[in-house]
Amino acid sequence: MQSMAKTVPQLRIANCLHVLRAERRITQEQLAKEVGVTRATVVAIEGGGYNPSLELAFRIARYFGTDINTVFSIEEDIK
Amino acid sequence: MLLKVFLYGLPLVALLAAFSYLYSAGVVSHDTVYARLLNSFAGIVFAMWMTLAIYLSFRLMVSGSFRDQMITRITFIRERDEREALLTGKATKATFLTSLAILIFLFCLSCFQVSIYRVPQDKAIDGKTGIVSLGLGFNLLEQGKQDRPEDTIQRVNIFSYRGLPVSSAAIILLLIIWQVISYNYSMRRLMK
Numbered sequence: 001m002q003s004m005a006k007t008v009p010q011l012r013i014a015n016c017l018h019v020l021r022a023e024r025r026i027t028q029e030q031l032a033k034e035v036g037v038t039r040a041t042v043v044a045i046e047g048g049g050y051n052p053s054l055e056l057a058f059r060i061a062r063y064f065g066t067d068i069n070t071v072f073s074i075e076e077d078i079k
Numbered sequence: 080m081l082l083k084v085f086l087y088g089l090p091l092v093a094l095l096a097a098f099s100y101l102y103s104a105g106v107v108s109h110d111t112v113y114a115r116l117l118n119s120f121a122g123i124v125f126a127m128w129m130t131l132a133i134y135l136s137f138r139l140m141v142s143g144s145f146r147d148q149m150i151t152r153i154t155f156i157r158e159r160d161e162r163e164a165l166l167t168g169k170a171t172k173a174t175f176l177t178s179l180a181i182l183i184f185l186f187c188l189s190c191f192q193v194s195i196y197r198v199p200q201d202k203a204i205d206g207k208t209g210i211v212s213l214g215l216g217f218n219l220l221e222q223g224k225q226d227r228p229e230d231t232i233q234r235v236n237i238f239s240y241r242g243l244p245v246s247s248a249a250i251i252l253l254l255i256i257w258q259v260i261s262y263n264y265s266m267r268r269l270m271k
Contacts, residue, residue: 037160040270050162 170265
């Protein structure tokens with residue numbers, strides 16, 4: 001039996017958080033406070049080291065007054 | 080509050096335990112009133128601390144919120160958001176698996192029995208007097224002596240290993256310390 005990991009393509013969730021922040025002149029600390037996480041988490045999301053939960057992703061999108069697809073996108077098969 | 084008393088009282092308990100050990104060993108004079116008073120005080124403190132330890136360990140088993148509180152106090156790391164909750168899970172998994180590995184290792188060490196000995200020439204097997212004996216021993220209950228026949232053959236032991244020589248209390252303490260250190264190390268590594 002083939003393993004699931006081999007059949008499902010690897011996905012990477014990209015985001016333009018730093019661009020949106022720069023446009024609105026918001027610091028990581030401010031964004032973190034507004035969406036209820038730590039600055040380390042914002043740093044991790046921007047760096048691609050952490051994929052936020054659906055709830056947090058929606059909170060971030062709502063904070064920027066946009067939809068989730070504008071902030072987050074999928075880059076297929078990074079292998 | 081009780082948790083703080085338990086944790087911050089630990090150095091005092093350790094100091095008093097050291098004093099009581101010296102007192103019972105006769106290093107500290109039994110004649111002075113202060114020494115006798117301090118020894119009695121140490122006894123009361125131990126009794127209270129042990130009662131507290133039993134109460135807290137029971138509460139730790141049944142209360143989820145208390146477990147969170149305890150882990151924050153022991154590791155000085157608080158779950159502030161979802162990412163840190165995820166890291167906590169990873170650190171816990173690492174700690175669980177390493178502890179399991181240690182437990183399996185200790186179980187093997189406590190079961191293995193190895194004996195290397197020499198028997199007299201007249202008891203030689205195929206002309207060989209040097210014997211290596213390997214065995215596995217498992218007892219459900221602690222026993223002073225296993226139910227097996229006494230050795231009737233006179234033999235000269237060269238090497239004999241019959242389970243771990245460490246006490247069960249020492250192993251439990253070692254595992255507690257290992258769990259705290261492993262969790263702390265994993266969490267700090269993941270948070271970098």
